[in-house]
Structure formats: structure tokens, C-alpha cells
Amino acid sequence: MLPPGALGHSGDDGWLWVHVNLADARVAPYLRAHVPDLPKAALDLLLSVGDRQQLHADDACVYGVFADLVYRLEGLSDELGLLHFVATEKLLITGRRDGLHSIEAVRKSLRSGQNPKNHTALLESIFMQVTTGVEEKSEAISDELDFIEERLIVDLEDDIPKRLAKCRRLAVRLHRLLSTQRSVIGRFEQNAWQTTGKAHVLKTSHIAQRLDWLDHEMVALRDRAHLLQEEVSLRMTDQTNRNLQLLTIVTTVFLPAGVISSIFGMNVGGLPLEHDRSGFIVTMLLLIGASGLVSTS
Template sequence: MAPPVEPDALPSPFAGLPGALWLYRFDAAGRAHVLDATQCGIDAVHAPDHWHWLHLDLSDARSAQVAAKLPLPDDARATLLSPDSHVNLQLDEDEAVHGAFVDWAHQRGVDLAVEGQLRGDDGIGWLHFALTPDLLVTARRQALRSVEAARRAVGAGTRADSPVRMLELIAGRFADTVERSGDGLSVRLDRIEDRVLADSIGEERRDLAQLRHQTVRLHRPLTAMRRVLKQFEQRHPAYPEHELLPAVARLNQRFDDLDGDVATLQERARLLQDEVAAKLAERTNRHLYVLSMVTALLLPPSLVAGLFGMNLPGLPFAHSTHGLAFALLLGVASSVVVYLALRRMGVSRST
């Protein structure tokens, strides 16, 4: 009777690296070379003087089988396959790095070279990653904008001499999108401010509400990234020689600057909203003032007309040929008297 076959010895029912979206090999100079993930096996990620970037699609159930065979620590593999949707970054004692970064969802057919800013319907996604000195594994459940931009960059000749450098490049593309979106919002805010100062208020309240909503969309992921990166620096002061620490410090500085810019946009938009609300309230008050004055001036003539309109005997001017003129003059005189009384009380003076 043949001995039982161990589970790890069973042949894989899949060819290549199922669930892999792409596989790059980077030489010693940091140049990327595309490998065919459908033909390569797990042993393809082991090569002297090279490091690899493997990107997995977590919506493909077979990607978990690929991750199980990768040379990664258990904690890193668990983070890679985790459904968690919060930013985190961990450095193990064996120098393996793993975590999750927030990213913008990438819509198919959008040209990243032209569409640099976020659109109103762009959501967020999560990039899970694990890296060792010679391997970067990233995974996602939906297409991500920064990852796609980084892939196109290395395909166009951008060099990355290590997995940490590649991870920094991806995070940098995230920051690029935030920066371009912030610049676009700043231009829109300048235009709204010009219209408000020119007192030509139309749809500014709606535009400012949309702009503030977009600044909040930029601010929240930035805050999450800054918090985790700062905590990472505080937790690992004993690893100054690790390549990740300088990269985290650079990203921290950039995210701090971007968050300050976004906070400035939020404050400007809030102040403009307050100014628009004040101007609209002032305009409403002016309208109410005019309406009140018209009402006050027309009330006495209405009373005179009501009195002369009563069908009762003894009404003055009832048999006079000039009765209508006298009644009109009395109505006008009553309005003039009310107007002079309002002026004397200061009510008719607009403020």
C-alpha cells in the first residue's frame, strides 16, 4: 500500500500564479522587467541580485493559495489576506514589513495622465502589502489608482531599487493625487471668493458645500495615514538603519504639508460660507425692509379706501363732484404722514 501523500506535496490544480495581476522583476539598478504571471511559479520570486513585486487580486479566491506559498512570515501573510479596512503598518523583528494603506479607487477607462484630480464619485479602497528585503507583495479587492499609477511609472522607466522604495512610490502617487486635487479645489475657491467679494452671489452656497465635502474626503485618509506613520516612527526608534524609517519620515513630512494645505482650504471654505450667509442675510433684510416700508405706506390709503367704500349714508364727499379726488388726496396725505412719522422715529433709515 502506497504511503499517503502529504497535503503540501499535492500538485497545484492551477498553472502559474493564479490571482496575480502582475509580476515584476527589478534588477540591481532598479529597472523593472515584466514577467508572465501565468507561466511563472513560486520559485520565480527567488533570484539572486533581483527583487520582485507581485500584485494579487483578493477577489480571486485562488490568490490565497499563492499567498500561502510565498516566503512570508505568518503575520505578514495574515495581514496580506485580511479584510481589514483601516490603515496600519507593522515591522517585525525579522525585518518583514506588513500593513494596509488607504488609496483611491481607480475607474476603468480613466487616463491617469490626464485625469490627475479626484472626481466626485471616486471612492476609496485598501491596499494590503507585505515585504521582505527581496519581495514586495501587494493585494487589493478593487482597482486602486495609486497602484496603477506606480505600475505605469515603473513601466515607463522609473527605477525602484528595493521593495521599500516601491512602497514609498505607491504612497507618493497617493499624495500626488491629493496635491493635484487640493490645487484644483484652491482654484475653484479663488473663483468663488472673487464672486463673493464682487457681491455677485448666485450658486456659491451650493458650490461651497460641495467644495467642503471634497476637502473632507481628502482630509480623512490623510489624517489616518499621518497618524499611523507617526505612531510607527515612535514605536521603532531602535531601527534607525532600516530603510523603511527614512521612507516613513519623508512620507510623514509630505503628508503633514498636504494636510496643512487641506486644512487651510477647509478653513477658507468655512469662512466664505459664513460670509455668503451674512451677505444673503443682509440681502434678505433689505428685501424685508422694502416690503415693510411698502406695507406701512399702503396701509393708511387702504384704510381710507375701505372707509369710503362702505355703503352707508353720511359719508363725506358722497355727493361732491370732486369726491374721488378728495379721497385720493386723503389717502396720499395719510401715506406721507406715516412716512414722516417713520422717519422721525428712525425706522425708515436703512442700516
């Protein structure tokens, strides 16, 4: 934990970025006690557990919630997490409950020597890293669909429907994510001009353009996955019909034989050929002849 008062002293010309783990029970009491002049609505949203994306601006700060892909030890996952943030004139506070791709990417860029000129530039960089993670996933979906399409040309294998469903589900989720983020930024751009504070000089036009482009790509991938699912469904239906046709033929061929064997298998007196030594041969000839007659008709 930072010492008390550290969040209120970033220097006359400096600024401070603080990233916290909101799953830590000590974070909420510390921020409520030591963050100076932070609006209650912004602090409440920063510490909230809601899952609705939003972006607000008032005279004191910019604050909101943005979704991002979760980053695990093995790399970028398909799960979604939430980034909570508040940006005042000289302070940027971000928080998460899961490891996020955007934060990890920004950390790496800072360690490599990149130096954003202010806290809003850093927040813009975080937003752009969110879109970068989605772009990586869109490329992975495209490569997976290419692979599935190549295999479909050869044959329909058992694992293709499951892999295709996974691709389409991820494309739908990411499309929903991107469209929501674009809507959130659009509302922010409409409302931000009404405020007069210095904290919200947040440039979002380039982020909105990138979201629009990515959403267009994601819709194309979603539609492509849908078309491939339709092709798989048609092939599965055709394969089922062939199996049913074969089953019908087999059942039809052996139906007369089943009827004859049932008749001669009854435990009643007076059956023909019961005491004839050639009865078995005659019965087999009847069975074969009836099956052959049905199969040629």
C-alpha cells in the same frame, strides 16, 4: 490568476510585486492557499474590508492599510479608496477594491523605465504617489478658492456657496486623511525598531515630512475656505436684511390704504359716501394721502 506556487518563487536575488483586485471572489482562496509563510494577521488584514488606516511590522513582514484617492477613467476623483499591502523579504502584495491613483501612477512610472531596486522601494514609491495625488487636489482647491474670491469681489452669485462648501468639505476630508497617515507612520517608526526581520527596511522619514508639509497646506486651505464662507454668510445676511427692509417699507406704505379699502369694502349700511357720486374720487384721495403721509414720516 497566477499559477499555483508562483508567489513562492521570485528567484534567489529577485523580488515579486503582485497587485490583486480584492473585489474578485477568487483572490482570497488563492492567497490563503498559495502564499507561503505569510502571518495570519497580515493575510487577514490584506483581505479585510475595514476602513481604518494602519501600518504594522513584525519579524516576517510589513503590512497595513493606506487610504488613497480613487482614480476613474476621467481622472482623479474626490473619493477615497483603500490600499491593502503586505511586504515580505522578497514579495510585495497589494490589493484594492477601487482604482487607486497611487497604483496607476506607479504603473506608468514602471512602464516609462523606472526600476525600483527592491520591493520596499516600490512600496515607498506607492506611498509617495498617495501624497502626490493629495497635492494635486490641494492645488485644485487653491485654484477654485482663487476663482471664488475673484468673483466675490464683483458680486455674490448663486453658485458660489455651493462651490465653496464643496471645497471646504474636500479640504476637511484630506486634512483628516493626512493627519491619520502621519499618526500611523509615527506609530510605525516607534514600533519598527523592536523587530529584527529584513522585510521592514521601510524608510518613512521622507514620507512623514511630506505628509507634514501637505497637512500644513491643507489646514491653510481649510481655514481660507472657512473665512470665505463667513464672508459669503455676511453678504447673504446683508442681502436678506435689505430685502426685509424693502418689504417693510412697502408694507408700511400700503397699510393705511389697506385699512381704508377694508373699511369701505364692508357690506353694511350707513357707509359714508355710499350714495355720493364723487365718493370714489374722495376715497382715492384718502388712500393716496394716507400712503403719502406714511411714506414721508
